[in-house]
Amino acid sequence: MTDAPALSVIGPDGDAGAHDSGLDDEQLLHCYETMLRTRVFDEICLKLQRSGRIGFSVPNLGIEGLQVGAASALRRTDWIFPSYRDFGMALYHGVTPLDMMHNMFGNALDTAKGRQMSVHFSFEEPIHFYSISSPIGTHIPHAVGAARAFQMRGEDHVCLASFGDGGTSSLGFHSGLNFAGVWKAPVVFLCQNNGWAISCPSSEQTASEGFAIKARAYGMPGVKVDGNDLLAVREVVSEAVARARAGDGPTLVEAETFRMGGHSTSDDPTRYVPAEELEAWGKRDPIERFEKFLVQRGLWSEGDCERVREEAFAEIDAASKEAGAEGAPGLETIFSDVYETLPDHLRVQGEATFDLARRKGEAAAGAGEFPL
Amino acid sequence: MTDAPALSVIGPDGDAGAHDSGLDDEQLLHCYETMLRTRVFDEICLKLQRSGRIGFSVPNLGIEGLQVGAASALRRTDWIFPSYRDFGMALYHGVTPLDMMHNMFGNALDTAKGRQMSVHFSFEEPIHFYSISSPIGTHIPHAVGAARAFQMRGEDHVCLASFGDGGTSSLGFHSGLNFAGVWKAPVVFLCQNNGWAISCPSSEQTASEGFAIKARAYGMPGVKVDGNDLLAVREVVSEAVARARAGDGPTLVEAETFRMGGHSTSDDPTRYVPAEELEAWGKRDPIERFEKFLVQRGLWSEGDCERVREEAFAEIDAASKEAGAEGAPGLETIFSDVYETLPDHLRVQGEATFDLARRKGEAAAGAGEFPL
Amino acid sequence: MATLTIVQAVNDGLKSVMRDDPTVLVLGEDVGPKGGVFLATEGLTDEFGVARCFDTPLSEDGIIGTAVGMAMNGLKPVAEIQFQDFIYPAFDQIVSEAAKLRYRSGGQYTAPMVIRTPYGGGIRGGLYHSQSGEAYFCHTPGLKVVVPSTPHDAKGLLIASILDPDPVLFLEPKALYRSVKGEVPEGSYEVELSTLREVRAGDDVTIFCYGAMVPVVVKAAEQAAEKGIDCHVVDLRTLLPLDEQGVLDAARRTGRVVVVHEAPRFCGYGAEISALIAEHAIEYMEAPVKRVTGFDTPFPNTLEHHYLPDERRVLDAIEQVHSF
Amino acid sequence: MATLTIVQAVNDGLKSVMRDDPTVLVLGEDVGPKGGVFLATEGLTDEFGVARCFDTPLSEDGIIGTAVGMAMNGLKPVAEIQFQDFIYPAFDQIVSEAAKLRYRSGGQYTAPMVIRTPYGGGIRGGLYHSQSGEAYFCHTPGLKVVVPSTPHDAKGLLIASILDPDPVLFLEPKALYRSVKGEVPEGSYEVELSTLREVRAGDDVTIFCYGAMVPVVVKAAEQAAEKGIDCHVVDLRTLLPLDEQGVLDAARRTGRVVVVHEAPRFCGYGAEISALIAEHAIEYMEAPVKRVTGFDTPFPNTLEHHYLPDERRVLDAIEQVHSF
Ligand SMILES: Cc1ncc(C[n+]2csc(CCOP(=O)(O)OP(=O)(O)O)c2C)c(N)n1
Numbered sequence A, B: 001m002t003d004a005p006a007l008s009v010i011g012p013d014g015d016a017g018a019h020d021s022g023l024d025d026e027q028l029l030h031c032y033e034t035m036l037r038t039r040v041f042d043e044i045c046l047k048l049q050r051s052g053r054i055g056f057s058v059p060n061l062g063i064e065g066l067q068v069g070a071a072s073a074l075r076r077t078d079w080i081f082p083s084y085r086d087f088g089m090a091l092y093h094g095v096t097p098l099d100m101m102h103n104m105f106g107n108a109l110d111t112a113k114g115r116q117m118s119v120h121f122s123f124e125e126p127i128h129f130y131s132i133s134s135p136i137g138t139h140i141p142h143a144v145g146a147a148r149a150f151q152m153r154g155e156d157h158v159c160l161a162s163f164g165d166g167g168t169s170s171l172g173f174h175s176g177l178n179f180a181g182v183w184k185a186p187v188v189f190l191c192q193n194n195g196w197a198i199s200c201p202s203s204e205q206t207a208s209e210g211f212a213i214k215a216r217a218y219g220m221p222g223v224k225v226d227g228n229d230l231l232a233v234r235e236v237v238s239e240a241v242a243r244a245r246a247g248d249g250p251t252l253v254e255a256e257t258f259r260m261g262g263h264s265t266s267d268d269p270t271r272y273v274p275a276e277e278l279e280a281w282g283k284r285d286p287i288e289r290f291e292k293f294l295v296q297r298g299l300w301s302e303g304d305c306e307r308v309r310e311e312a313f314a315e316i317d318a319a320s321k322e323a324g325a326e327g328a329p330g331l332e333t334i335f336s337d338v339y340e341t342l343p344d345h346l347r348v349q350g351e352a353t354f355d356l357a358r359r360k361g362e363a364a365a366g367a368g369e370f371p372l
Numbered sequence C, D: 001m002a003t004l005t006i007v008q009a010v011n012d013g014l015k016s017v018m019r020d021d022p023t024v025l026v027l028g029e030d031v032g033p034k035g036g037v038f039l040a041t042e043g044l045t046d047e048f049g050v051a052r053c054f055d056t057p058l059s060e061d062g063i064i065g066t067a068v069g070m071a072m073n074g075l076k077p078v079a080e081i082q083f084q085d086f087i088y089p090a091f092d093q094i095v096s097e098a099a100k101l102r103y104r105s106g107g108q109y110t111a112p113m114v115i116r117t118p119y120g121g122g123i124r125g126g127l128y129h130s131q132s133g134e135a136y137f138c139h140t141p142g143l144k145v146v147v148p149s150t151p152h153d154a155k156g157l158l159i160a161s162i163l164d165p166d167p168v169l170f171l172e173p174k175a176l177y178r179s180v181k182g183e184v185p186e187g188s189y190e191v192e193l194s195t196l197r198e199v200r201a202g203d204d205v206t207i208f209c210y211g212a213m214v215p216v217v218v219k220a221a222e223q224a225a226e227k228g229i230d231c232h233v234v235d236l237r238t239l240l241p242l243d244e245q246g247v248l249d250a251a252r253r254t255g256r257v258v259v260v261h262e263a264p265r266f267c268g269y270g271a272e273i274s275a276l277i278a279e280h281a282i283e284y285m286e287a288p289v290k291r292v293t294g295f296d297t298p299f300p301n302t303l304e305h306h307y308l309p310d311e312r313r314v315l316d317a318i319e320q321v322h323s324f
């Protein structure tokens, strides 16, 4: 299984043959719309960053199909342990662009209370979309531990842990996959091999023949899939989820794709990404491919794209305006959530901060009194 | 290569067919003697520990062939990055039992100046036998870095990094093998799979099918070898060394063996090691096997074993007495070697210590004056 | 009440809480059938089954990383790190993840878990079986750090730590594991975290200490008493969050302070105690605040008895601050 | 002399020493063709080739672990950790290995190497791109810890660190990378480690600081001067081994001390400065020793300007110790 070539389902012309995705028409359209909404969200964020409204974002271009395909294989009772590019998965399961925008602005309504850089989302509902950490790979063993909790309680939920090609070199990859193998934990490991870890090409990340093969070091199946083919990703991840749910243990999925933008808004990829590669992958856009598939199925007609884009733009643009108008988190958020209960030394530090803010004339930042 | 069964050379009856080990008669006998000296050294250390003369030792029984076979594949210009059970490799290359005993007693002549627990040897000559660290796996990337230094200078020396089955779960295993793969570093990774990591059986250490297969995750060959067969280990390690020396990159060797004693002198393995397994492996003693081979080659006769054992015992027993009679390291050794040059704050702390020792009447521990 | 050693009290504490709460589980290297290298987890797999007390592969990063995952999903993991010296591969998981999870997720995800580990010298363990790394962890907001020095506290603080909603590093003074015995109530009870223990009342010199240094300090205080110096000995018990007010009150009481720990001095825990006093009680001080600590070197083996603070060094310091 | 920013001075320092010494090499994530995320290593691969400046896989453990191996075998690696926040996966390699190798091998094996990493807040990096972890490392015997605050020192201290026979953690204040400019001599020169820099002479209040806090303290000192308070500002530059005598002399000079750093207060580096004073100079103190620091919380994002010590907080402390 590990050494097989990457699975594709949708051909270049959109033909998926007799493939049964298990999705009805409405669901297929939901997938399509989510891809477009993901792209629009990304575009708006990049604009917000360029105009200085937000500090930071990470381009998502080209991996919308991967994210939506993987997300579509999960139930809302499953948990997602995402990487910082995975907000398409959140959108698929009903997290609202507004909630996401609160995070992008780090405002008072951000679930992370403005403590994290933007794109480091945390949601509990409508699906557990686990709080994103910057240190690469640390969330992988968390997914395994959470999965073990499901095992212990006899629940058949599954954890999806997503990370990049660079993430496979991290400590968490090694310990997470090893523990999962020994425990037969219900986890699907999704390696998004987009060719680059910032400026390090996959070929310098590891000497192994791709990433799926690393599964063998942990006694689990490893599968390669065409990451720009939504249905192929859905197929492979669904199989892995089914295995996990049935108690048959974890799987490592390698989705082959390409990072079409810079690493982040702070990065200039023209310094190191060869133009030919970009061009070649540009022809494999997952949204166009899925459109062709929908055409073949008679589910898409000229203008759909524009319509969905416009609706998405209206919604997300409005969300960004609303979130941008929201105030900063209160001063007390510097001190709360360090522990469940505020310890004395933090109360003292907090009071001094409120006092100083008052003297500086910034008391409005909080209620004017230290509330904790 | 990775999935092949473990290579054996010497049959149960001692027959090695037409196998050419590349060793002449004298060298074969040196191997034999080193195995016996290793065993005797081990036996004496266990006795010293039981009688309270030294604090700690680690049983070596059953892996003498593995160590000597591997060591015999190296030149003295190569570097060994050993685990705490590997003193047979040091003996093979001419480290003296006396120098080793100084370490076991942590006395004034110990190269580690009595700072480490016993069996944590460090030698620079006659071969680099790298200072053993207790934290598992940390030395693996060191071997890779040292190998890269050889590469940079265009030297064709090789590093051997040795560790246990448990060591494969460590961080250093993952980062060390990954970097070595990418760099095609001249390193041989020797995993001594002795079935146990303290009380954790290999089957709970990882779900992979053995350990050699983990090589594929790093793009290097993985080879299994019968660890109780000196010539097989020599053969496989020699091939790996030749590859490395030729610039063709690293290899992971898995030597299958069994831990015939406790983990250490602090451990009671009867709590967890099944008696049947012990018994089965007892029949595969590497020394007896090599004796049979020597008999077949006409190199061994009745009484050789006793003679070598007696000579070894005499030498090592004398060494233990000499080392045991040596004094403790001087007080100044607490403070030296933290940095190349003693910083002021350590000078102050050292002077106070000398002063206190003098007042306690222990000034003899040092020269009576803080010499740094 | 049974008379138990510290390691027995730890074992008893684990059993008590596991009997009461089915979500508590124990994981770590060799904690299962072998019962841990110090036998702190002896009998747990037998009584609670392998699902609730199990061995892990040799990866501290994996032990703590998976424990964080269990903790956020309804379990209460008690992870053992075999020796505190081997906790550093898990440093990232502890410092970046367990300690910061509640904060970064705005309280959506939390990591209520305990990391138990034997620390400190006195067993001829050399560089890597003797370290006292508490200061590394006490500089980490979001963590709690607890160090018992008696069997009673070992059990009561451990149970309180397991029931606590935040991640707790529970440092067990291995030098005292079997050398100290004391009465331990049966069943579950808690010793409240962030409270000090007055080991000995006195009006001349205040000594702050914790863990394996407590009996050393008590002996030094007894010797000081013979010389007419009346020592007030405080066992800090919880290093983070510290009862700072209690520390300052005790310091002000005598105006003469000695701080004792095994760890190296520079940027050690004692520095924080000195700094608190220098910031909030300096006007009460009648003598320099002295630290008696391990040296600023790695931990030696053969000469560890010179490295570790002993009664003599503590008594010296007491006399110095007393006669200042 | 050229006028350079701090990040240019670092780049210049690397180039100077690499031209002189062919055993010096640079490794880390994205240090090659991209030149590092802050461009500190820009142009190195071009000038010295990929064998002497190269990208590594995404593993800090591997970067430091292999660097230790190179260092013991005749090379002088300068490893970059992309952000100090990401150093913790390498904590074991730094604390257990690099720092202890010379000691445990009786001097047979050593690890002369430099770990460069940008630290500190001020770039809206939130929890994981803003940390100041110096105290973790300063509690580690065997390591040296250096923090420059000017372009001149950045280059001279970096070269001294690379030529030093012991492992050095070189913390670069990223908030100052481009905001501070200064004259930097051409070619190789060293600023001696473990020496203080007097930033401003004064007789009323002594302020100890380092890194990105130095310009903040200087501004506060100027404001204090307007109020008639004459501050003595000391840039510590080398945190370990510290010039303790110099610190005590400076403290005694005014008898009033403020210590400033970005890192959390509890068990932070400032505690050691306070403790040294409380132990060796308390009788000279005319006021409490005040610390102005980051809070004992993780590092926030939107509100980082409230978290980071600013002139106002420093000035408050100056006034308090002055009027005590
Ligand atoms: C432990 C750690 N080291 C370094 C970084 C800096 N960093 C952020 S993203 C990244 C590259 C990640 O590459 P990959 O895993 O392939 O994900 P991608 O960005 O391609 O989606 C690096 C090096 C980090 N966040 N954490």
Ligand SMILES: Cc1ncc(C[n+]2csc(CCOP(=O)(O)OP(=O)(O)O)c2C)c(N)n1
Binding pocket: B083, B085, B134, B135, B136, B163, B164, B165, B166, B167, B168, B192, B194, B196, B197, B198, B259, B263, C029, C058, C060, C082, C086, C089
């Ligand atoms: C990082 C770390 N964790 C735990 C330990 C405690 N420990 C010492 S040896 C050992 C087992 C090692 O097993 P293996 O690698 O198979 O080597 P073996 O003893 O079987 O030769 C353990 C867990 C350690 N030394 N280092």
Ligand SMILES: [Mg+2]
Binding pocket: A164, A165, A166, A192, A193, A194, A195, A196, A197, A198
């Ligand atoms: Mg990538």
Ligand SMILES: [Mg+2]
Binding pocket: B164, B165, B166, B192, B193, B194, B195, B196, B197, B198
């Ligand atoms: Mg083993």
